Amino acid sequence: MSNRFRPHLWFVSAVGRIVPRRFRSEWKQEWEAELHHRESLLRRWRRSDWNTRRSLLRLSVSSIWDALAMQPRRLEEEMFQDLRYGARMLLQSKGWTAVAVLSLALGIGANTALFSVVDRELFRTLPVKNPEQLVRLMWVSGANHMLAEWRTYGFSPRDDATGLTLQRAFSNLTYERMRAANQTLSDVFAFGSVDRFNVVIDGQAEIASGQFVSGNYFTGLGVPAALGRTIAVDDDREGAAPVAVMSHDYWQRRFGLDPTIVGKSINVNGRVPVTIVGIAPRGFSGAFRAGSSFSPQLSIPLAMEPRLIGDASILNNPVSWWLVIMGRAKPGMKAEQIRANLEGGFQQSAMEGWDSYLALFRSSASANQPQVSGDFVNQQQLMGPNPAREILERRDTPHLRVVPGSQGSLYLAPEERRSLTILVTIAGILLCIVCANVTNLLVARTATRQKEIAMRLALGARPWRLIRQLVTESVLLSLIGGTLAVVVVIWSKDLIQSLFEIHFTLDCRVLAFTAAVSFSTAIVIGLAPAVRAIRVDLIPSLKDSAPHTLGIRSRLGRSLLIAQVAMSLVLLIGAGLFIGTLRNLHSTDLGFNPKNLLLFRVDPRLNAPDADYWAETGRLRNLYERLVELISAIPGVRSATLSDWTLLGGNSTSSDGSLSPRPGEAVSVQVVRANFFETMEMPVLLGRGLTSRDDGSSPKVALVNEALARKFYPNKNPLEQRIGGRPGGIGNIEIVGVVRDAKGATLREDIPPTVYLPYLQYHFASMNFEVRTTGDPGALIPAIREAVRQVNPNLPLIDVKTQNEQVKQILARERRFAFSSTLFGGLALLLACIGLYGIMSFSVARRTNEIGIRMALGAKRGDVAGMVLREAFSLVLMGVVSGFFIARLIGRWVASMLYGLSPNDPATTAFAVTVLAAVAALAGYLPARRASHVDPMVALHHE
């Protein structure tokens, strides 16, 4: 074989060029040695002919696959190189790196924290098997609907086709009919929440939230028991042994995860011993909606409802709809098919139910109307005792709607969604500011490395390679920032929990979000400076001074700074508006004295020995009067009173029926004990107050507030007016007094026209206590508990809190806004300050030479300082002007969240601008001072 013609060796040596440099020589040697060896063997065997040569060439060709397989190592190698280099560069300027990393950590941390909240509220699906298969059944109906009352369970959107609001509550009759007709759902299950169960466990009375569920609820959802078993179909039969499943949360909080609770018997509503058969899995809080206020602690089979609720049972009432129905679609079933399958049975059962109700009506005109409470929408109560024609003519058939139900049955209320959107926007703006800030810092830094970059380009470095290296540095920065962000979020866990009233967990979804934000931040902040850096003119850059490149740099830097100032102003104005709103709400005139006032509620209905117990005349009244008497006698209590709903509790009763002076116009109705006005310190302005003689045996009387008198009797004496009775007739209730205006259910709403009725003339089972104390109301809670226990040991206190705590509760959202926007506004201000300081210092350093010349030519220190400050202020001014317009644009969007000021409130805007200007002056002052202290001699030798 000739030594000159050895194509296999040439080939290997050519292929070797694509092998990563680190491995290249060894790789070549390995292949060459093998080929040499094979050659020499062949020579020894005297078999070197063209055929063997071809096979040698074929062998060498296979080296190309080996070389290609080594390519990933090249990337790995270069990446490590970049990372090492990047880390070295970051360590070189520690202060710079600290500022960049910290601001990134704050920006990413704020977004991570908010994402964890938003993810929970908006996107989280139910923790059940294949939630995407779940559907919820809903219905729509015209105004002449064929039912007496229904539960709303909170917000529902409107139906696309009809524009009517979707309703989600059904009757048990309709549920059973649909279940019988079902062919399209693999399971259809029902559940209805109960305000509370009065539970006696180990001799101690307490309140638990609960729900009644159909027997296939847990199997239909695909939720196994964490301990014991779930409810089975056989448990949901009349006569079955009463069982319950406890939520994991309740188990943990109340029983400290004690496993012996399974199999224990608890007493529910003083009537029925119920056996706890199992614990629901951790994280499962029912099928209403993850994180909603409906998170039942006890689940009990539907068939138990009549036994536990007694005479208030609505299970088999065909016109009181309260059950939520969900199902699991069979594979391939579309919503339309499911609707077509179930609608017939639904409409027919709705009609049957209505007919049976009307028959009942006709047979006894004086039929007892069921007592309703909570969020039941009751049409019938407003119509008075004789509905007659109007009701008999109702004939609007409801229509079924089938909606995806992976998130559970409830929708997020629009105002919640809106407030989340605003918070996300605020956090997003903060991240933008952070990005602008760090980009600016990076631009400044790459500018100082311009010469190095130009040199490397001139020596033949590939531009792509340089970009990758610069971007690697920013990736490194934001990864460190992201890691720190997670630490920040974990630190502020308690804050997030108390602010958003959620249970905060840092799960992999949140961490994935943090990683994604960190990476995209890295690209955003790294790419522009990197691309800018390599697009340099080599020749001037390599010379000693490089004015051209600095010009480019500062244009980008300046516009970024202007944007930053603008966004900071927006956040500051937002913070000012939300703080102003909170302040206005706090200082608004309540009309009563909220200090030293303790609130709580009792509900004796829950554990009556039998259904008719409280219906007996006077029994309930005696209980309440005895309670008031005992509580008033406690030392430190000035007075105690009762009302059916509490002031500023978020809920109220209203009527547009006969209690309104003009039926059709709603008035607020509050049923109170006679001493309510003294206790709340609401003066009676006209006529008389209520007395204990205004009871069931005396003529019906009412008090009204000023707002009512103003609205309905502008030029008349309200004391001569009567309300109530049949529409159009003479009222049977006499107005005997006018009370000073006080806020109703909320702080934001105007004071509603209100009618106050004496509780002795009405039958109300559950009442709220208002206890006025001389000192700290919290200290009296044990004594009050003891007083209640003396009267009835099975009567638990519900919602014990002070009036001020109640006010704080209804202002939770406002506080959330004020706090977040102030925090973020402050951070934005700090970042803008750092940005301005950075850019002005850089500008001063760059112009040292020029400043030196100016001073040599006779410029005074003040002139130089003024020049620098002017430059700083021109930037701030541009930012303020654009920020002002942006704030005006998005101000309309938050207008509905504000109270007592407009989104363009001049004082707030002026304040924000002043704060920004003051901080900008400070940030500009230091570089200006440095400039004014430039020594002309030194400066002229600069560079």
Added chain:
Amino acid sequence: MGKSYLSFSATVILQAVANGYQYGFDIMDMTGLPGGTVYPALRRLEDMGYVLSKWEKHEIAQRELRPPRKYYEVTDVGAEALAEAVKRYRLLDQQQRRALRTRPSRGRA
């Protein structure tokens, strides 16, 4: 390094090295696999710590007027992994045979 399953070709190559075929080309001849399979597999096995590579003594190479060759040896970990992989493939083989013998007829039910 965690437990990782060896592919069939990697097992064959590791077996060849264990049997004393220590040079790349010898392994290729022995297994009949192309160089584009054998070499990347060897490098992976080396990364996993299943084989070690060493350079031939200079004297031998000099005698033949060529650069020293690289040869591979199975490590203890490699030997274990090999035994396990062989067992697995044997089991698979048996299952396959059994399955072939007792495959249910796919006719109408």
